Structures are given as structure tokens and as C-alpha cells.
Amino acid sequence: MTEVRTRIEPAPSGSIHVGNARTALFNWLFARHHGGVFVLRIADTDAKRATDENYRAVLEDFRWLGLDWDEGPEAGGAHGPYRQSERFDLYRTHAEKLVEGGFAYYDYASPEDVDAERKRAQAEGRRPDHRAIADARKEDGHAPSIRFIVPADQTITFHDEVLGEMSTDLGRTPDFVIVRADGSPTYMLAVTVDDLAMGITHVIRGNDLVASTARQLLIREALGVTDAPMLAHLPLLVSPDGKPLSKRWGDVAVGAYRDQGFLPEAMINYLALLGWSFDDRTNIFSVEDLVERFTLDRVGKNPAAFDVDKLEWLNGHYIRSKTPAELAELLVQYCVTEGIPADSPEGRRTLEAVTPLLVERMKRLTEAPPMVRFLFADVTPDDKAAKALGGQEEYLAAVADRLEALEKWTAAAIEEALRRLAAERELKPKRAFQPIRAAVTGTLVSPPLFESLEILGRPKTLERIRTRVG
Incomplete structure (x- = not known):
């Protein structure tokens, strides 16, 4: 067989469309499956849209997806230049x-x-x-x-x-x-x-x-x-209701999904399933699996629906597959973007400690910053948390006394003390623990309470509870 040579030629008008990303992936997989060459060339004949910023955005998208090119901009090759404007x-x-x-x-x-x-x-x-x-x-x-x-x-x-x-x-x-x-x-x-x-x-x-x-x-x-x-x-990509995949429907650019906390391996896995299937039951594919199994005879003719819910499900799978250290490193940039100082060695250690508590709750990496902010800065209760704190001063004072008396500051010891107090007062878990969560985290949505208090530490936990006591 003659050496396989495939290509993709995006226009540099900003972050690439998910449809172009799917096409690039299929070209890349076909070339890799056959030990061939994948060529990236830039269709920048429209001078009005072909800005340097847009050009860099295209290359960044391909790098983020992991679609490395054998010939093209920056890689060179025997058939250059690879920008049509040249x-x-x-x-x-x-x-x-x-x-x-x-x-x-x-x-x-x-x-x-x-x-x-x-x-x-x-x-x-x-x-x-x-x-x-x-x-x-x-x-x-x-x-x-x-x-x-x-x-x-x-x-x-x-x-x-x-x-x-x-x-x-x-x-x-x-x-x-x-x-x-x-x-x-x-x-x-x-x-x-x-x-x-x-x-x-x-x-x-x-x-x-x-x-x-x-x-x-x-x-x-x-x-x-x-x-x-x-x-x-x-086959073309369409929305779940069968309409063209356009900006009127929602986000159609790869960069938007990166910014929203999707992992590249989830995006690659999902894009591969849009028009191609290996069988009628397998949904999870590593890149290595895709390279080995991809063939054009399994590409269908019918339009493929881009369903964000399915993409989120896959993203959750890949989030859960990360080690705490890997997930913590991925979360740093999203936390910093939200003003959370997580890029220091101490910040990374804190994230690594809390990530095991987050994985079952996250479908996107962007969901983490609101849940971990309380570990990095003092908090002001949001509206729901403030409501949960109403009239709880005496109870919170008792909570602080019990926690202060603990010999060991561990999640198990914290849980035992707080459950004993709840039993003494005949409080159901929600009524017993919501005011504590509201006082310490400033919200009613956070990682598991007892583990969160252990990570936050005794001094800050007591300080925040006593602040709400007045």
C-alpha cells in the first residue's frame, strides 16, 4: 500500500469548530492506523479573518486535543510552506x-x-x-x-x-x-x-x-x-433535535469546551463516536484503542447528534480516572482563573488533599473552584447559606465546643463528635450539619463535611463557626 497521507486545513478564524475537530481526528486516526502522515495546512487566504491570534488559536486547539501533525506549521516538511497565504x-x-x-x-x-x-x-x-x-x-x-x-x-x-x-x-x-x-x-x-x-x-x-x-x-x-x-x-454534526450545529444552538468551538472544564481525552473519545462506532456496546476508548480500531468502513452515513450530556458523562469518567495529584494539577488553572491562589506548592497540596472528595461530584473541572474556595480564603455566606444560619447561634456554639475538645483532628473523630451532638439534640443529619457547612464553607454545596473540616484545619474551622455565633 502506498504511504497514506491525510490532511486537515482549518481556516484561522479563531478556535476550531467541533465539526472540524472531528474531521481532523478521523484524518489523524486513519493516518496513525496505517503508519502514515498527517498534514496540517492553514487556509488563511481570507486576510480579514486570518489574524496571528486566530492562527495561534488553531494550533493551540490541535495541541490541546493531542493531534500532533507530521508536516505543517512549525513542524516543517518537504511540501511547505503550509500556509495558503504563502x-x-x-x-x-x-x-x-x-x-x-x-x-x-x-x-x-x-x-x-x-x-x-x-x-x-x-x-x-x-x-x-x-x-x-x-x-x-x-x-x-x-x-x-x-x-x-x-x-x-x-x-x-x-x-x-x-x-x-x-x-x-x-x-x-x-x-x-x-x-x-x-x-x-x-x-x-x-x-x-x-x-x-x-x-x-x-x-x-x-x-x-x-x-x-x-x-x-x-x-x-x-x-x-x-x-x-x-x-x-x-456525516454532518447536528444538535440533539437534528438542527445544524451553529452558534445559535450553543458552543461549537473546541476552545469553549476547554474553558468549560472538559478534558482533551474526553473530547477525543466523544468526537470519535460521532459518526463512527466499533460495536454496539463500547463507549470508552483510549487514544491507543482508537488508533488500533479505527477504520472508515465503520463510519455511518446519517448525521451525528452532538449531545453535551453524553460529553459530560464521558468527562466525568475521565475525571474519576485521574490520580489526586493529576487532578489537582489540572484544577490549578481553573482555580487561579476564579481568583483562588492555588498555584503555590501549598495550594497544590491542598487541592491534592481535596480532589478525592470532588471526583464523584464533578462533570466539569469548572465545578471545582466554587466547592474549594473556602479552603483558600475567608468566606461570606451566600443567600442559601445565610438562611440556613438563621437562629443557629446557640447550636453552633455547642458545635465549636465539641470540636475544640477533640484530641485528634481527623474526619472520623469530627464525624463521631458531631453525630453524637446531633443525637443528643434529636436532630436529623440535614438540620444538624447544614448550619455547620454554611458557617465553614459559605455555601450548602461543598465536598463531604467531615473530610472538609479536617483539610481546613482546627483553627480556621473554629474561627469561622465562632464568627457566626457572634
Whole structure:
């Protein structure tokens, strides 16, 4: 088998869309499964969106996901440069070659001319005849675009690894622009030239691009290339109700899920399940499992629903799989973001002590800072906690006396003392322990009470309880 070479070419418009991330993952898995090469190239022909900040955001997303690239920005390679903005001369050369070969022509028509021809063609039930108006404004002095000639009497047929045999009748397909009047290439030309120049053997991409395949195959043929890469068009991602996955639905950028406390291994595991399955019962896959088991014949045709609840379930699984030290290190950045000074050696030790108490309560890492803030700073009871503290001064004074009298400050000793006091006063656990939790943590939602008091320490625990006594 020829060396497998796959690619992904995100536009640097900010953090990548989860759909692009899924496509990148499938390309990466296919290349890794076959011992091939995964190429990252940047589609930055749109100068308005292609800022350095957006470019760095794309690379950061790939690194966070663990999708390392063999060729591309910063990695280099024999087929660079890997930013389309640095390849304009190559695109222009190929476009002019197409013109010289009679496969394309210069189009001097104005946008108004093009729109008028489109409307005439629509009214007459034919495809637009751009060549008929191409020279209408040649003497006006403005730069022309370049259009590729589409043979109206041809049908393009190709095999798709997911969709099967596909055919496109070109009878209604108009000539299309491959170089804009400003000299920038269109997607059709850039992607085709780059795939050829970089020796891409397998094009794995979203189903929304299947309509462009026939035109790209035409360009390849016109450039003298008779063979085509293997094609696989992946099912689109949709919301749980079947609607397009857009910003109107919710967060669609990888960076948003990173900021919300999702782990990269959970995101990779979940993205892999969107359109692919190994069997009808396995949901948990390590990256190594995916590389070993991934094949295109198990990719489905139907749209795949992006369900945040399922992603959260997987995230909880991976959170629970972390050691206390690993989880503590992951939580540092989220705590610091919320103003909690957890980035010191002492702060890390505190987090490591409390993380075993958090794992069963967390679906996202962002849920931890509110639950651990009381360990790092004095607290002010929130509204619910303040309500729970109402009229509890005498009881809390008794609690403080019992805790102060303990010989050993351990969770077991604390629990025994507080349960004995509750029994003496005939208090059910909720009524007995809620005021203590409210006084010490400032909230009614926190890690298990007795273990929390042990970690906080006797002096701070007593100080906070006595403060509420007045």
C-alpha cells in the first residue's frame, strides 16, 4: 500500500469548530492506523479573518486535543510552506497553466454583469453563460478573475468510502471562479493544487463538501492528473433535535469546551463516536484503542447528534480516572482563573488533599473552584447559606465546643463528635450539619463535611463557626 497521507486545513478564524475537530481526528486516526502522515495546512487566504491570534488559536486547539501533525506549521516538511497565504504564486502558476491549456479563461465581467446573467439564465431555464460576458468590460482597466470551464455534457463519477458510488451531472454547473479579481485563489483551486503538491492520498472531510468534489476532480484532470485520492465524506454534526450545529444552538468551538472544564481525552473519545462506532456496546476508548480500531468502513452515513450530556458523562469518567495529584494539577488553572491562589506548592497540596472528595461530584473541572474556595480564603455566606444560619447561634456554639475538645483532628473523630451532638439534640443529619457547612464553607454545596473540616484545619474551622455565633 502506498504511504497514506491525510490532511486537515482549518481556516484561522479563531478556535476550531467541533465539526472540524472531528474531521481532523478521523484524518489523524486513519493516518496513525496505517503508519502514515498527517498534514496540517492553514487556509488563511481570507486576510480579514486570518489574524496571528486566530492562527495561534488553531494550533493551540490541535495541541490541546493531542493531534500532533507530521508536516505543517512549525513542524516543517518537504511540501511547505503550509500556509495558503504563502503559496499564492503556486496557485497563480497553475491557474495560468489552465488558461493556456484552454481549460480556463480571464473574466472581466463586473459583479453586476454576473448577477444579471445569473438572473437571465434562471428565467430561461439554463445555466449561466459566463464566457459570453467575460470580455464585456475588458477595456475598463480593472483586473479580471479566472474562471474554470465546466463541460456541460459530462458526468463525473467517483467512489466514496462512506457514501458509495456518486455521480454528478455537470449540465447545470456553471463555469466557476478559481482566482478572484484581487489575485486570491478560491477554495476550489487552492485545495486541489495543495492536495496534488503535497501528495495527499486520502481526502476525508465533511459531507457538506461532497458537492465540490466533481469540480475538484475536473481541475485535477485538466492539470494532467488522471488518478484521484480516496474520498470519504463524513456525516454532518447536528444538535440533539437534528438542527445544524451553529452558534445559535450553543458552543461549537473546541476552545469553549476547554474553558468549560472538559478534558482533551474526553473530547477525543466523544468526537470519535460521532459518526463512527466499533460495536454496539463500547463507549470508552483510549487514544491507543482508537488508533488500533479505527477504520472508515465503520463510519455511518446519517448525521451525528452532538449531545453535551453524553460529553459530560464521558468527562466525568475521565475525571474519576485521574490520580489526586493529576487532578489537582489540572484544577490549578481553573482555580487561579476564579481568583483562588492555588498555584503555590501549598495550594497544590491542598487541592491534592481535596480532589478525592470532588471526583464523584464533578462533570466539569469548572465545578471545582466554587466547592474549594473556602479552603483558600475567608468566606461570606451566600443567600442559601445565610438562611440556613438563621437562629443557629446557640447550636453552633455547642458545635465549636465539641470540636475544640477533640484530641485528634481527623474526619472520623469530627464525624463521631458531631453525630453524637446531633443525637443528643434529636436532630436529623440535614438540620444538624447544614448550619455547620454554611458557617465553614459559605455555601450548602461543598465536598463531604467531615473530610472538609479536617483539610481546613482546627483553627480556621473554629474561627469561622465562632464568627457566626457572634
